[in-house]
Amino acid sequence: MKNILDEVEKRRQISAAVIYPFMQGLRESPFPAPGKTVTIKSFIPDSGTELLELTRPLESRLEHVEFQVLLQCLSPEKILQIFASAALERRIVFLAEDLSSLSKGIHATAALLYPFTWCHTYIPVVPEQLLSTVCCPTPFMVGVQKRYLDEILDQPMEEVLLVDLSEGKFLKLVGDEEEILPGKLQSEMLASLPTMNNNIKTSEELNAHVSDAFVQFFVKTIGHYPAHIKWNRSGQGCFQERPFCKAPTSRACRRFLKRFVKTQMFSLFIQEAERNRKCAEGYFQQKLNEYQEQKKPRRLS
Structure with missing residues (x-):
C-alpha cells in the first residue's frame, strides 16, 4: 500500500491526469497472493513507460502502524x-x-x-x-x-x-x-512495553518491540490450540473448545479463554485453522514454534 501511495503522490506532482491511467492499470491487474508480485505498466511524461513491481507482504501486521x-x-x-x-x-x-x-x-x-x-x-x-x-x-x-x-x-x-x-x-x-x-x-x-524514554532508535524497532509484547500474550494464552483440533480422514478439523479452555494451569488464564473463545475474531481464526491441517506459516507460527521449543525439557548430556 505504501508503494502505491508513493507512486500516486509522484504522479500527482506532475498532473492529476497522470494518476488515472496508473490506477486503471492497478485495477485491471490480478490481486497477488501473499508474498507474490504483480507487474504494472505505467507511463510517465518525460520518463516513458515504466514497469512497476508491487509485492504483497506475507503479513501486514506492522504495515502503516505507529505504536x-x-x-x-x-x-x-x-x-x-x-x-x-x-x-x-x-x-x-x-x-x-x-x-x-x-x-x-x-x-x-x-x-x-x-x-x-x-x-x-x-x-x-x-x-x-x-x-x-x-x-x-x-x-x-x-x-x-x-x-x-x-x-x-x-x-x-x-x-x-x-x-x-x-x-x-x-x-x-x-x-x-x-x-x-x-x-x-x-x-x-x-x-x-517500552516507554518513550527507552533507547529505541527507529520507529520500526519500536513497532516491533511493542508488537512482540502482545504476540507473546497470545502465544502463552492460545498457543496450545493446534493440540485441540481433531482431524478426520478427509482432512477436516474440529476444534475442541472445552478441553482447550481447561488446558491452562492458571485459573485466570482459563477465565480469560472462556470469554475470548466466544469472540468473532477467535471463531474466524479457528475456522481457518480447521481448514488446513498444516500449520499456517507466518510470524505468529514462528513465535509459537520458538515458545514450544523453549518449553521442551532439555536433555542432560
Missing part, C-alpha cells in the same frame, strides 16, 4: 486496558483533537490484536452525521474528533470505553478493564 502514538498519549496500563476491551470485542470510542492522532491511534489498537483481526464496525474518523454510531449495540472501534465530545456524551452509550487521546485518560469505563487479562501475563506485558 508511538499510543505510547505518547497513554500510559502502558491504559494501553493494556484498551487491548483487553478490544480482545473481548467491546465498544471503544477514541477522542482526539486532530485527525492524525485518531486514525493512527485506532489503527495501532487494531494491530495489537495480531494474529487476530478486528471484524466489526471500524471507523477511524466518524463524520458528524454518523455520531449516533456510538449507540450501536454491536461491537465497534471508532474515532471521533473531540469538538463533538458534548454530542457524544449526550448519546445513550452502554458498556463503552471512551478514550481521550488528547488528555491521556478514560472518560467512560465499563469497570472491569483491569481484571480481564490474567494478572501474571499483564505484569509481563507491562515490563515488556
